[in-house]
Amino acid sequence: MGTTRFAQNDLARLSYEVDGPEQGPPLIFLHATLGDHRTIGDLQRELNADYRLILPDARGHGASAGIQGRTFTITEMANDVWAVMEAEGLDADDAPRPLLIGHGQGAVTALELARRRSDRFVGMILIEPDAPALLDGETDADVIRLRESGREVYRRISESAYRDQLEQALEGYMRYRWGVEWRDELSRPRLAATRRHLGALGPSLEALDSFRILPEELAAIQLRSHMITAGSSPAMIEVTGRRLAAVMPSATYRQIGKIALGAPFGSEAMFDVLRPLIASMVGRS
Secondary structure, three states, X not given: OOEEEEEEEOOEEEEEEEEOOOOOOXXXXXXXXXXXXXXXXXXXXXXXXXXXXXXXXXXXXXXXXXXXXXXXXXXXXXXXXXXXXXXXXOOOOXXXXXXXXXXXXXXXXXXXHHHHHHHHOOEEEEEOOOOHHHHOOOOOHHHHHHHHHHHHHHHHHHHHHHOOOHHHHXXXXXXXXXXXXXXXXXXHHHHHHHHHOHHHHHHHHHHXXXXXXXXXXXXXXXXXXXXXXXXXXXXXXXXXXXXXXXXXOOEEEEEEXXXXXXXXXXXXXXXXXXXXXXXXXXXOO
8 A cells, every 4th residue: 555645736636646766767556436546456566666657546436526516628637737746846848757557538638738748758558548538530330339328337327326326327427338247247345436426427428428539639649558458348438448549559459258247457367468478668677
């Protein structure tokens, strides 16, 4: 376990954990909707001897400030990460460049950071990027159908959340993202933590739905990037990963068998993929 710290972005008080040697190559992990910094799981213990780990809690998640009936955008979420970087001295031109590793909404937040300040990062690993708008501009009828179906699911879940039908919203979201047996895979502590984050579900899905990035903007991101989805990922998310790898000039795509629900960064299959990727991207063998 690392040290908990706080940063401020306008009115948002942001909690994050730091771990590992101060002079180690910095890695920033950005969790998915309804997760928190602890979803890095056992991977934290595997990496904290060699790397400086920075693990933010997104708005409304973990120990960051709660959401009180307000909306926000992916740009604001990216600004939150930048505020954490400023607090850790990683915003300066002469500071070491972090590697961004994001899952779900965290992957979309990382993409927004790269669009705006790709010069400040060494690369990105995007796991299951899931904003429907990332498929805007596609002309294939099957892709358009997947995009609109995913968008409709998110809007329906968001509406349930705003109506305070939180159990219905939770069931809808988890079934879409993880399948009908999602409860069997989530430990009781993680389920309890997920329930604590439900106030952020509607605003988070609305932010993902409203996110926009043009194909030419994606093509302009030269940052070395890796897209990862799984055989268990929703079809829209798999197509999104493949599309980003095809459009972004320095990106590759990889599919693994499954991503664990409770600790998606730290499952054995994901660790086997991430460890060599991280080492290669920050120049460590």
